[in-house]
Amino acid sequence: MKLVSFSVAGGAERPGYLLDDTAEVVDLHNAGFASTLEVITSTVAPELSSDRYPLSAVKIHAPLSNPPRIFCIGLNYRDHAAESKMELPKFPVVFFKMAPSIIATGEAIVLPPITNEPDYEAEFAFVIGKGGYRIFAEHAMEHVYGYTILNDVSARDIQFSTSQWSLSKSLPTFCPLGPAIVTADEITDPHALGISLAIDGEILQNSNTRELIFRIPELIEYISSITPLLPGDIVSTGTPAGVGLGRTPKRWLRAGETVTVSVEGLGELTNPVVAG
Numbered sequence: 001m002k003l004v005s006f007s008v009a010g011g012a013e014r015p016g017y018l019l020d021d022t023a024e025v026v027d028l029h030n031a032g033f034a035s036t037l038e039v040i041t042s043t044v045a046p047e048l049s050s051d052r053y054p055l056s057a058v059k060i061h062a063p064l065s066n067p068p069r070i071f072c073i074g075l076n077y078r079d080h081a082a083e084s085k086m087e088l089p090k091f092p093v094v095f096f097k098m099a100p101s102i103i104a105t106g107e108a109i110v111l112p113p114i115t116n117e118p119d120y121e122a123e124f125a126f127v128i129g130k131g132g133y134r135i136f137a138e139h140a141m142e143h144v145y146g147y148t149i150l151n152d153v154s155a156r157d158i159q160f161s162t163s164q165w166s167l168s169k170s171l172p173t174f175c176p177l178g179p180a181i182v183t184a185d186e187i188t189d190p191h192a193l194g195i196s197l198a199i200d201g202e203i204l205q206n207s208n209t210r211e212l213i214f215r216i217p218e219l220i221e222y223i224s225s226i227t228p229l230l231p232g233d234i235v236s237t238g239t240p241a242g243v244g245l246g247r248t249p250k251r252w253l254r255a256g257e258t259v260t261v262s263v264e265g266l267g268e269l270t271n272p273v274v275a276g
Contacts, residue, residue: 001017001182001183001186002017002018002019002020002180002181002182002183002186003015003016003017003018003036003039003040003063003146003180003181003182003183004016004017004018004025004036004060004061004063004178004179004180004181005035005036005060005061005062005063005064005065005104006025006053006058006059006060006061007058007059007061008053008057008058008059013035013061013065014027014028014029014033014034014035015028015029015033015034015035015036015038015039016028016029016053016058017046017048018055018060018179018180019052023054023055023056024052024053024054024055025052025053025054025055025058026048026049026051026052027049027051027052027053028046028049029051030049030051031046031047031049033046035066036063036064036181037064037066037067037231037232040064040127040129040145040181040231040232041129041231041232060104060105060106060178060179061104061178062102062103062104062177062178063148063177063178063179063180063181064102064127064148064177064181064232064234065099065102066099066232067099067127067232067233067234068230068231068232068233069096069230069233069234070096070097070098070099070102070175070233070234070236071094071095071096071223071233071234071235071236072094072095072096072097072123072152072169072235072236072238073092073093073094073214073219073235073236073237073238074089074093074094074095074165074238075088075089075093075213075238076089076092076093076212076213076214076237076238076239077207077211077212077213077238077239077240077241078211078213079207079211079240079241080238080239080240080241080243080246081213082241083241083242083243083245083246084245084246088213089213089214091222092214092218092219092222092223094223095164095165095166095169096166096169096170097152097166097169097170097174097175097236098166098170098175099175100170100172101169101170101171101172101173101174101175102175102176102177103173103175103176103177103271104176104177104178104179105176105178105179105268105269105270105271106270106271107173107176107271108173108271108272108273108274109151109153109173109174109176109253109259109271109272109273109274110172110173110274110275110276111253111254111255111273111274111275111276112171112172112276113276114155114158114171115155115156115157115158115168115171116157116252117155117156117157117244117245117250117252118153118154118155118156118252118253119153119154119155119156119243119244119245119252119253120151120153120197120199120204120205120243120244120253120259121151121152121153121154121197121239121243122149122151122195122196122197122205122239122240122261122262122263123149123150123151123152123195123236123237123238123239123261124147124149124150124190124193124195124209124236124237124263124266125147125148125149125150125177125234125235125236125237126144126145126146126147126148126190126216126234126235126237127144127145127146127147127148127181127232127233127234127235128143128144128145128220128229128230128231128232128233128234128235129143129144129145129146129184129231130142130143130145130231131143131228131229131230131231131233132224132228132229133224133227133228133229134224134225135220135221135224135229136221137217137218137220137221138217140216140217140220140221141184141216141217143220143229144184144216144220145181145183145184145231146181146182146183146184146186147181147182147184147187147190147263147265147266148177148178148180148181148182148234148266149177149178149179149261149262149263149266149267149268149269150175150176150177150234150236150261150269151175151176151177151197151259151261151269151271152169152174152175152236152239153169153171153173153174153175153176153253154168154169154174155168155169155171155174156168156244156245156252173276176259176261176269176271177234177269178269179267179268179269180266180267182265182266182267186265187265187266190209190216191209191210191212191215191216192208192209192210193208193209193263193264193265193266194206194207194208194262194263194264195207195208195209195240195261195262195263195264196261196262197242197259197260197261197262198259198260198262199253199257199258199259199260200257200258204242204243204244204251205239205240205241205242205243206240206242207240207241207242209237211240212237212238213238214237216235216237219235219237220235223235253273254273255273255274255275256273256274257272257273258270258271258272258273259271259272259273
């Protein structure tokens with residue numbers, strides 16, 4: 001299933017299932033779920049009801065606007081580590097994006113005057129369904145609810161002015177997310193998915209999740225060895241080569257452009273870029 005957050009005619013956000021074959025959204029609010037986080041944390045799977053809306057009649061929001069945490073993994077593709085001129089990490093490089101930076105597909109990435117080096121990063125992310133502490137890798141996939149797309153927009157000049165990355169990744173609108181969370185049963189092998197990013201149709205990143213240095217079970221084992229994972233936690237697994245920082249000359253985001261991140265089986269995440 002594809003879990004989405006949506007609204008009708010300017011109303012409140014509510015959870016739903018997107019049905020691609022009929023281009024409809026099944027409303028889960030009347031089944032007792034107030035948010036997608038409640039769906040993710042529930043031990044009972046929602047039933048498909050007759051409360052449905054045509055996709056054309058709803059607004060799609062970010063599929064999870066209030067995750068407990070957004071863990072991000074740096075330097076987790078071999079080719080990206082090479083273009084960044086950094087050694088392959090011996091342990092996952094973990095930092096955070098903050099939830100107020102989340103926006104939905106179709107919403108604008110706003111470039112504030114505080115940064116002159118805004119960059120794009122196509123990422124494949126997974127969402128924790130069952131929390132846990134000290135989870136062994138061999139049981140890790142049992143804790144995954146599903147998968148989504150994340151664009152780890154980054155202010156590089158802010159990022160490299162300090163050793164701590166989280167603030168440079170958390171400016172308002174710097175976390176495009178979605179359009180849906182595809183449940184884990186829909187993806188046969190999450191480590192064999194094409195991932196790409198295009199700006200105005202020009203492909204700038206093009207790779208596959210098989211190139212990940214630390215895969216999902218290793219990430220879950222490592223993070224949960226330090227802090228308990230919570231239902232609804234998002235873990236974004238890193239970006240492949242082709243980011244603006246690694247290009248010669250460097251290639252920053254510009255107002256007026258449109259960025260599209262594609263991940264095989266998950267759809268497309270598209271956002272215009274504007275000056276703020």
